[in-house]
Amino acid sequence: MKLSGGVEWALHCCVVLSAATEPTPATKLAEFHDVSPSYLAKHLQSLSGAGLIHSTQGKSGGYLLTRPAAEITVLQIVEAIDGTTPAFRCTEVRQRGPLAAAPENCTVPCGIARVMADADRAWRESLNAVTVADLADDVNSTVGPTTLTRVDRWLRTGAP
Amino acid sequence: MKLSGGVEWALHCCVVLSAATEPTPATKLAEFHDVSPSYLAKHLQSLSGAGLIHSTQGKSGGYLLTRPAAEITVLQIVEAIDGTTPAFRCTEVRQRGPLAAAPENCTVPCGIARVMADADRAWRESLNAVTVADLADDVNSTVGPTTLTRVDRWLRTGAP
DNA sequence: GCTGACGTACTCGGATAACGTTTGTCCGAGTCCGATAGG
DNA sequence: CCTATCGGACTCGGACAAACGTTATCCGAGTACGTCAGC
Numbered sequence: 554m555k556l557s558g559g560v561e562w563a564l565h566c567c568v569v570l571s572a573a574t575e576p577t578p579a580t581k582l583a584e585f586h587d588v589s590p591s592y593l594a595k596h597l598q599s600l601s602g603a604g605l606i607h608s609t610q611g612k613s614g615g616y617l618l619t620r621p622a623a624e625i626t627v628l629q630i631v632e633a634i635d636g637t638t639p640a641f642r643c644t645e646v647r648q649r650g651p652l653a654a655a656p657e658n659c660t661v662p663c664g665i666a667r668v669m670a671d672a673d674r675a676w677r678e679s680l681n682a683v684t685v686a687d688l689a690d691d692v693n694s695t696v697g698p699t700t701l702t703r704v705d706r707w708l709r710t711g712a713p
Numbered sequence: 714m715k716l717s718g719g720v721e722w723a724l725h726c727c728v729v730l731s732a733a734t735e736p737t738p739a740t741k742l743a744e745f746h747d748v749s750p751s752y753l754a755k756h757l758q759s760l761s762g763a764g765l766i767h768s769t770q771g772k773s774g775g776y777l778l779t780r781p782a783a784e785i786t787v788l789q790i791v792e793a794i795d796g797t798t799p800a801f802r803c804t805e806v807r808q809r810g811p812l813a814a815a816p817e818n819c820t821v822p823c824g825i826a827r828v829m830a831d832a833d834r835a836w837r838e839s840l841n842a843v844t845v846a847d848l849a850d851d852v853n854s855t856v857g858p859t860t861l862t863r864v865d866r867w868l869r870t871g872a873p
Numbered sequence: 874g875c876t877g878a879c880g881t882a883c884t885c886g887g888a889t890a891a892c893g894t895t896t897g898t899c900c901g902a903g904t905c906c907g908a909t910a911g912g
Numbered sequence: 913c914c915t916a917t918c919g920g921a922c923t924c925g926g927a928c929a930a931a932c933g934t935t936a937t938c939c940g941a942g943t944a945c946g947t948c949a950g951c
Contacts, residue, residue: 609923650744665725
């Protein structure tokens, strides 16, 4: 089981965008994180398609969060990049083979599918309990109180 | 994020093996579930390598659980097939780019990595709370009390 | 009748190809800012 | 001096290849059982 690598980039980008005071183009975000601009653009499009960020075109265009950072959860970002389909997909093995169960007896998921679905739910609930604002606060309290302010200044002026 | 399809087969096989009274060859398990024998064998090898099932060769050889079903958790099976590496892998983005953090300031994981690790832990704890014996009980209480007994009889004789 | 060795058939185990998904890249359509010319 | 128009450059968005991992398969090494010959 592997999560798409773009999830990490998207999360960092959202934290950065929560500190941005004006639209930030994808190239700036890519330069800031030192990653491939083309590939990052692809993931930002996914975030845009999910309605988490809003894009404006033109000379001073770029991306901006559509909601306050406290109203965007980590789960929403993960699902925007990685999709909402559960990791485990039941193929109804019990309905195959010589002792197959009849379809009319399979109105409820089998025990294995239920266990996996419960675990998936626990995973998603854990991610849904944290917002982008929480992540931003963590950065400020860990690295330094003025970190995100300096990030915003770098995005606007390029000064460290 | 997608889980290996072999996980489902491995779980079903372990439930069946918990009912088996004598070594069961891979071909029987494949026939019972109506899946590819060669590919199922590969996953059974993974389970064997993890020490969850024991293999005996020869004419009446096959696979058998190494422990009582109540001492084998779903998590152990999932990790045997899918590996123990977490779904999210932190690439230390914070140490890259123009405002990179110094490595000596990165003694603890960043907030994003912590959140993802917490979710992973919740997922694994949820899976670790269920044993193969629980799954077997569920089958007996859902389909019928004699289901696994009939499965064992089919494995030995071939009679439905 | 009992014991020992042998042959056979069946088992697992690892090494080997084909497919699909993810990753990575590129170019085109659309839009806003600034310069410029006219009133 | 103010305003309307035009040009240019920068932005996002979607369509197009390459690489990795998963899926699927095969054949070889090893072992326990059944048989058979000898005692």
